[in-house]
Amino acid sequence: MAGSLDNTIAQAIPLITDDTNLGDPITEPNQGPVVDHTPVVDTIPAPNPISVADTPNIAHGGMVKYPAKRKYKEIEEEEHAPSVSQMPGSQQVRPRRVTRSRAKLVETVADAHASPADVHANKPEPYGQPVAWADKRAALNDALPYFKAHQGSVHTKDLVPKGMLIDCIVGIRDYFSSQVIVTSIGGGRVQDPITKTMVRTEDQGEDGKNFKALKYALENKHPFVMIADIWQEKIKGDKEQPVVVYMIRLEKVRLDTKSWWTPKGVSAHEAGEFGIGTYSCASHTCTTCQSQSKEIFEQGWTCLNSECSKYFELAACFDIDHLTYSDAFLRERTAYTGPEFDDERVPSLPSEDNNSIGSEKEYKQGILCPKCHCCSRRIKWDGWCCENAECDFKHIVPLKQTPLDGMRSENQKMEQRRSSSANDVHESIIVHETIAGGQEFKTFFLPDEDGKTAIGTITRIRPTEAALSRRGGIDDLYLQLQREDLKLERRPAKNAGCRVEELTSHFSGNFGAPYKFGVVVKTTTSFGDAPAPILETLLRLTWGGKAAVETSVNLIQDKGIKVLENAIPSEFEQYNEQLVLGYFENSKISAHDDGEKELGPNVASLSLGSPSVMKFSPKKGKNIGDTKDINKKKRKPVLSLLLKHGDMLVMHGERIQKLYLHAVDPCGKHRFALTCRHVRPRTIPDEEQRELSIVNGKIPNRWAAVRYDGREDRFESSVTGEVATSVGAIIGSG
Ligand SMILES: O=C(O)CCC(=O)C(=O)O
Numbered sequence: 001m002a003g004s005l006d007n008t009i010a011q012a013i014p015l016i017t018d019d020t021n022l023g024d025p026i027t028e029p030n031q032g033p034v035v036d037h038t039p040v041v042d043t044i045p046a047p048n049p050i051s052v053a054d055t056p057n058i059a060h061g062g063m064v065k066y067p068a069k070r071k072y073k074e075i076e077e078e079e080h081a082p083s084v085s086q087m088p089g090s091q092q093v094r095p096r097r098v099t100r101s102r103a104k105l106v107e108t109v110a111d112a113h114a115s116p117a118d119v120h121a122n123k124p125e126p127y128g129q130p131v132a133w134a135d136k137r138a139a140l141n142d143a144l145p146y147f148k149a150h151q152g153s154v155h156t157k158d159l160v161p162k163g164m165l166i167d168c169i170v171g172i173r174d175y176f177s178s179q180v181i182v183t184s185i186g187g188g189r190v191q192d193p194i195t196k197t198m199v200r201t202e203d204q205g206e207d208g209k210n211f212k213a214l215k216y217a218l219e220n221k222h223p224f225v226m227i228a229d230i231w232q233e234k235i236k237g238d239k240e241q242p243v244v245v246y247m248i249r250l251e252k253v254r255l256d257t258k259s260w261w262t263p264k265g266v267s268a269h270e271a272g273e274f275g276i277g278t279y280s281c282a283s284h285t286c287t288t289c290q291s292q293s294k295e296i297f298e299q300g301w302t303c304l305n306s307e308c309s310k311y312f313e314l315a316a317c318f319d320i321d322h323l324t325y326s327d328a329f330l331r332e333r334t335a336y337t338g339p340e341f342d343d344e345r346v347p348s349l350p351s352e353d354n355n356s357i358g359s360e361k362e363y364k365q366g367i368l369c370p371k372c373h374c375c376s377r378r379i380k381w382d383g384w385c386c387e388n389a390e391c392d393f394k395h396i397v398p399l400k401q402t403p404l405d406g407m408r409s410e411n412q413k414m415e416q417r418r419s420s421s422a423n424d425v426h427e428s429i430i431v432h433e434t435i436a437g438g439q440e441f442k443t444f445f446l447p448d449e450d451g452k453t454a455i456g457t458i459t460r461i462r463p464t465e466a467a468l469s470r471r472g473g474i475d476d477l478y479l480q481l482q483r484e485d486l487k488l489e490r491r492p493a494k495n496a497g498c499r500v501e502e503l504t505s506h507f508s509g510n511f512g513a514p515y516k517f518g519v520v521v522k523t524t525t526s527f528g529d530a531p532a533p534i535l536e537t538l539l540r541l542t543w544g545g546k547a548a549v550e551t552s553v554n555l556i557q558d559k560g561i562k563v564l565e566n567a568i569p570s571e572f573e574q575y576n577e578q579l580v581l582g583y584f585e586n587s588k589i590s591a592h593d594d595g596e597k598e599l600g601p602n603v604a605s606l607s608l609g610s611p612s613v614m615k616f617s618p619k620k621g622k623n624i625g626d627t628k629d630i631n632k633k634k635r636k637p638v639l640s641l642l643l644k645h646g647d648m649l650v651m652h653g654e655r656i657q658k659l660y661l662h663a664v665d666p667c668g669k670h671r672f673a674l675t676c677r678h679v680r681p682r683t684i685p686d687e688e689q690r691e692l693s694i695v696n697g698k699i700p701n702r703w704a705a706v707r708y709d710g711r712e713d714r715f716e717s718s719v720t721g722e723v724a725t726s727v728g729a730i731i732g733s734g
């Protein structure tokens with residue numbers, strides 16, 4: 001189906017160009033006096049790796065300092081980009097322009113792993129500054145409300161396109177000027193098994209997500225830059241066969257302001273800046289199908305209705321690689337007839353608000369640095385630092401203490417909601433409840449693949465009300481933690497198969513022995529330098545960990561539970577590491593195991609603040625639980641547990657980590673999870689690291705002399721014999 005060339009649609013999709021290499025194909029000026037369809041691409045200077053294209057009502061305020069050295073973009077190849085195999089291979093007969101553009105294009109692809117500095121070489125200085133730019137796609141996604149596509153080129157919301165990313169690998173006929181962009185619509189390509197590049201093997205259909213969204217916007221006049229048209233053309237496919245692709249023509253809505261990427265000092269004509277009505281592209285009616293098509297090619301008119309037998313007949317006379325757009329088509333400008341629209345491209349900085357804590361979801365999004373326009377993610381718990389290494393901009397919105405009553409009501413509501421939900425525990429799991437000193441122990445024996453033999457226990461320990469609210473109790477611990485600088489940061493997530501760097505959704509910080517965990521926690525603070533609430537947590541979890549081991553061992557004996565030999569040890573190895581995770585609203589930790597080879601079999605965590613749901617699922621291929629999904633990566637959980645403020649959760653038995661994954665989804669605005677482990681120094685091959693784990697994991701003497709007894713809910717000093725309900729009473733006087 002050919003697009004109607006008469007449609008003129010206004011769009012407000014911000015156009016984002018990964019302009020490390022913004023287009024190159026049509027680089028050679030037409031011969032003769034007309035030079036305007038030159039410029040664009042090869043002259044678009046692209047000062048930054050990824051930037052938001054200028055739209056007329058954006059003010060480019062302030063001077064921009066560009067990074068001297070730009071890292072090469074870490075963007076996945078866009079779906080709309082052409083592949084190497086689409087590049088023509090043989091020498092061309094026709095125009096210099098095309099021949100050169102092909103050479104350039106091949107170069108472009110070959111350059112795909114070159115440094116941005118090379119890619120930008122020989123491009124002239126731009127007229128203005130980009131509204132927004134970033135080194136990483138993830139930063140664009142985090143900072144810009146109008147571009148949140150982690151893969152693919154078009155960001156849509158409720159089926160309406162909001163932003164489009166055009167990357168450095170361009171199509172054979174792609175065209176970029178100050179006012180017009182012609183490019184293909186992404187989607188429908190597959191990876192060539194040999195070259196690993198994305199190739200087009202067949203005609204692009206109408207069912208692609210991007211096509212549907214852009215077509216919808218075209219028909220409904222949703223504001224954007226402007227989609228002036230969508231139509232189909234033929235290009236060469238993976239085996240040089242002609243394949244049909246959808247092309248799109250984007251025009252700026254307002255033509256009276258200069259685009260930032262226009263080369264400095266060139267005339268309006270050279271930059272391709274034309275008014276409405278100055279040029280017009282002839283349309284002709286097809287004698288076969290009666291539909292109208294514009295004369296878009298320099299080589300002559302062809303019917304652009306792909307359902308017509310005369311569609312793209314030009315291809316019979318010319319190699320389709322040699323088709324070039326006509327000057328009239330490239331210079332014609334379309335009047336915008338859509339509604340007024342808000343063209344705000346610069347989101348405002350989050351500010352302090354009396355009704356917010358500062359950990360609500362809006363505080364986790366990225367910012368657009370007002371100094372250098374770099375899209376910057378919220379990496380640090382305390383605030384935003386510009387991600388441009390050359391910019392010193394910081395934006396701090398201090399987190400307020402979370403009100404205890406609000407936090408409590410979050411917990412209560414969650415408990416009520418969960419009490420009505422069934423099927424949280426798979427039938428193969430043995431469950432026992434015991435009470436010790438008022439604390440509720442719930443122990444779950446996780447089965448091996450035979451469904452009968454236990455291989456580990458999950459114990460949830462729920463404190464008494466008094467243990468939460470008494471002076472020096474768990475509520476106080478939570479408030480104290482919020483006053484400490486825990487050096488929490490979001491760190492690069494290890495995402496198998498994902499080439500785009502993403503940060504973890506939660507913030508983390510490590511104390512004691514260094515620990516590598518799904519994410520790389522590079523730094524650690526020794527227990528000697530750790531703040532008091534971290535060490536108090538260590539004492540509490542040490543009791544919890546030991547109590548869970550004892551309870552498990554007693555239950556095995558008392559109830560005659562069948563256990564895999566040595567899978568649930570009765571010994572407890574003292575923790576020497578604590579990982580603190582901080583969760584804002586909507587943060588979570590996705591499925592993982594804590595099965596690093598350096599770790600002991602016992603892992604205990606304390607939940608503080610908002611409630612959460614922790615789920616255990618069998619790993620792929622393990623004959624456990626519901627086996628209908630046995631070969632799926634994401635499997636149905638066999639255990640789903642509510643973790644409330646003050647709950648401890650102990651995993652005991654290293655086989656748990658081999659057979660199961662766990663994930664935690666907090667439901668609220670602010671949560672901490674503090675998890676202690678035993679990192680076995682002798683298993684660390686590197687001498688320096690081994691030494692570090694011993695030194696950093698050493699508990700300072702005055703803390704090592706104190707023990708928490710959860711049954712009595714009190715701290716005791718083995719040196720002075722003092723007993724108190726608050727650890728401060730002992731440490732302070734010790
Ligand atoms: O947030 C939690 O409760 C769980 C944390 C966790 O799984 C971990 O630190 O490994």
Ligand SMILES: [Fe+2]
Binds near residue numbers: 662
């Ligand atoms: Fe974990």
